[in-house]
Amino acid sequence: MISPNPVVLTVAGYDPSGGAGIIIDVRTIVEFGCRPAAAITSLTFQNSAGVFGATHEPASSLRAQIVPVTEEHEIAAVKIGMIPTAELIFEIAAMVHNKRLPSPIVDPVLRSSSGYQLIDEDAIEVLRTELFPLARLITPNIPEAERLTGMQISDEHTMREAARRLRELGALAVLIKGGHLEHRSAERQAIDLLDDEGEITVFRGEWIDAPPVRGTGCMLSSAIAASLANGADFVESVEAAKKYVTAEIRNSKFQN
Numbered sequence: 001m002i003s004p005n006p007v008v009l010t011v012a013g014y015d016p017s018g019g020a021g022i023i024i025d026v027r028t029i030v031e032f033g034c035r036p037a038a039a040i041t042s043l044t045f046q047n048s049a050g051v052f053g054a055t056h057e058p059a060s061s062l063r064a065q066i067v068p069v070t071e072e073h074e075i076a077a078v079k080i081g082m083i084p085t086a087e088l089i090f091e092i093a094a095m096v097h098n099k100r101l102p103s104p105i106v107d108p109v110l111r112s113s114s115g116y117q118l119i120d121e122d123a124i125e126v127l128r129t130e131l132f133p134l135a136r137l138i139t140p141n142i143p144e145a146e147r148l149t150g151m152q153i154s155d156e157h158t159m160r161e162a163a164r165r166l167r168e169l170g171a172l173a174v175l176i177k178g179g180h181l182e183h184r185s186a187e188r189q190a191i192d193l194l195d196d197e198g199e200i201t202v203f204r205g206e207w208i209d210a211p212p213v214r215g216t217g218c219m220l221s222s223a224i225a226a227s228l229a230n231g232a233d234f235v236e237s238v239e240a241a242k243k244y245v246t247a248e249i250r251n252s253k254f255q256n
């Protein structure tokens with residue numbers, strides 16, 4: 001039976017420890033009242049201490065996972081997370097291009113918080129040239145935005161410039177997550193900057209003094225996709241997603 005809830009597809013890596021990737025995406029999509037579907041790009045081996053390796057799926061496997069789902073369900077929104085190889089990026093781009101998948105929310109996952117590279121070096125350029133132009137939104141954090149633009153980001157002004165440069169690569173919108181900026185400035189605020197087709201919105205949130213929480217990028221991009229699938233407008237969706245992630249970070253502070 002076709003579910004009445006909008007279907008949100010995550011295409012991402014699997015972290016068996018549940019700290020990041022598909023488990024977090026699915027949990028977030030359910031929290032937003034949508035029906036999750038998930039296709040695995042990579043099986044990673046990790047826990048909270050670090051990432052110890054990964055085996056990546058070939059493009060044929062990714063396609064075989066996604067096609068039957070799209071034949072049975074209308075996909076309301078897609079979130080793309082870790083895509084470790086150029087081959088997988090080309091496959092996803094082809095599916096968006098052929099309208100099998102809608103224009104995705106792309107979280108450009110480059111490294112784990114522990115520093116493990118989650119994408120092949122040569123695939124980073126493919127991400128920029130093949131997938132960004134098809135994206136409804138890309139959601140880099142500061143280190144990712146720096147790597148993708150080659151510029152240093154130290155404040156709101158440089159965030160604005162980086163967002164503009166990333167949008168020039170073809171994405172309709174860019175959300176730069178300023179969480180990492182806190183360590184570089186005196187401001188005790190979490191600043192995120194959205195550039196939606198040139199229209200800038202700055203989100204200022206409370207800075208929560210908690211140890212780094214894994215999977216916040218996964219949560220944010222999934223929550224935006226789910227909120228859009230529920231019919232919210234763009235800025236509303238980013239706001240709802242930020243609120244959700246802030247609550248998750250606050251809850252994590254009181255765990256253990």
Ligand code: PLP
Pocket residue numbers: 012013014015020021022044046051081082109111112113118213214215216217218219
């Ligand atoms: N996806 C997978 C499978 C990961 O292992 C990681 C980080 O380790 C990420 C995504 C990125 O996580 P975050 O949400 O912390 O950016």
